[in-house]
Amino acid sequence: MTRIKCCGMTRVEDALLAAQLGADAIGVVMTAHSKRQVSLAQAKAIVDAMPPFVTTVALCMDDDAGFVQEVIDVVHPSLLQFHGTESDEWCKQFGHPYLKAIAMGEGAAALYQLRDHPHAAGLLLDGHGLGEPGGSGKSFDWSLMPRDLKQPLILAGGLTAANVAEAIRIAQPWAVDVSSGIESAPGIKDPIKLRDFIAAVRAAA
Numbered sequence: 001m002t003r004i005k006c007c008g009m010t011r012v013e014d015a016l017l018a019a020q021l022g023a024d025a026i027g028v029v030m031t032a033h034s035k036r037q038v039s040l041a042q043a044k045a046i047v048d049a050m051p052p053f054v055t056t057v058a059l060c061m062d063d064d065a066g067f068v069q070e071v072i073d074v075v076h077p078s079l080l081q082f083h084g085t086e087s088d089e090w091c092k093q094f095g096h097p098y099l100k101a102i103a104m105g106e107g108a109a110a111l112y113q114l115r116d117h118p119h120a121a122g123l124l125l126d127g128h129g130l131g132e133p134g135g136s137g138k139s140f141d142w143s144l145m146p147r148d149l150k151q152p153l154i155l156a157g158g159l160t161a162a163n164v165a166e167a168i169r170i171a172q173p174w175a176v177d178v179s180s181g182i183e184s185a186p187g188i189k190d191p192i193k194l195r196d197f198i199a200a201v202r203a204a205a
C-alpha cells in the first residue's frame with residue numbers, strides 16, 4: 001500500500017477532510033519561504049484537530065534553529081520536514097524525527113544528495129531545483145527513484161489524480177506527497193481533487 005501525505009494545509013477543514021478521505025499524513029508549511037506559510041497558532045489548530053493515526057508534518061526551509069525548536073514546542077508535529085540546504089548534523093540536533101527533502105530539479109545529477117542524510121526517517125524526492133521552495137507543481141523523471149536505499153522514499157512534485165498511478169508504477173515509492181495537485185489556489189484544497197487523488201492512489205495499490 002502506498003501511503004499518502006497531503007501537504008500545504010492552511011485550514012482545519014481541509015486537513016480534516018483529507019484525514020476522513022484516508023490520507024495517512026498532512027503537512028503544514030512553517031517557513032516564510034512559502035506562499036502557504038501558516039502561523040504557529042494555525043499549525044497547532046490543524047495538528048490538534050487530527051484524529052489518531054494521522055501523522056502530522058511541519059515543514060521548514062533553512063530556518064533558524066530557534067524557530068524550529070519553537071515549532072516543535074508549540075505545534076508538536078509527529079515529524080519535521082526540512083526542505084532547504086540543512087545538513088544531516090543540523091537536522092538531527094533537535095532529537096525529533098524528520099524527513100529530508102531532496103531537490104531533484106537537476107535530474108540524475110541531484111542523486112548524490114541521497115547519501116548525505118543517514119539520520120532522516122525518510123527522504124522526500126521533489127521536482128523543484130536546489131534552493132527553490134517546494135509546492136512548485138514541478139515533477140521529475142520518476143525512473144530516477146532509487147531502489148537500493150534503506151530509508152523510506154516519498155515521491156513528491158507535480159503529482160495529480162491523473163498522473164499518480166503511473167508515478168507509483170514507475171517509482172514504487174513508500175509514500176506519495178501532494179500539494180498543488182489538490183488545490184484550487186495556493187493553500188486552499190479542492191475537495192474533489194483531494195478525493196480523486198486519494199482514490200487514484202488507492203486504486204493504483
Ligand SMILES: O=C(O)c1ccccc1NCC(=O)[C@H](O)[C@H](O)COP(=O)(O)O
Nearest residue numbers: 007034133134135136137157158179180
Ligand atoms: O508548499 C510550499 O509552499 C513549500 C514551500 C517551501 C518548502 C516546501 C514547501 N512544500 C513542500 C511539500 O511538501 C509539497 O507538498 C511538495 O513540494 C510537493 O508539492 P507539489 O509539487 O505542489 O505537489
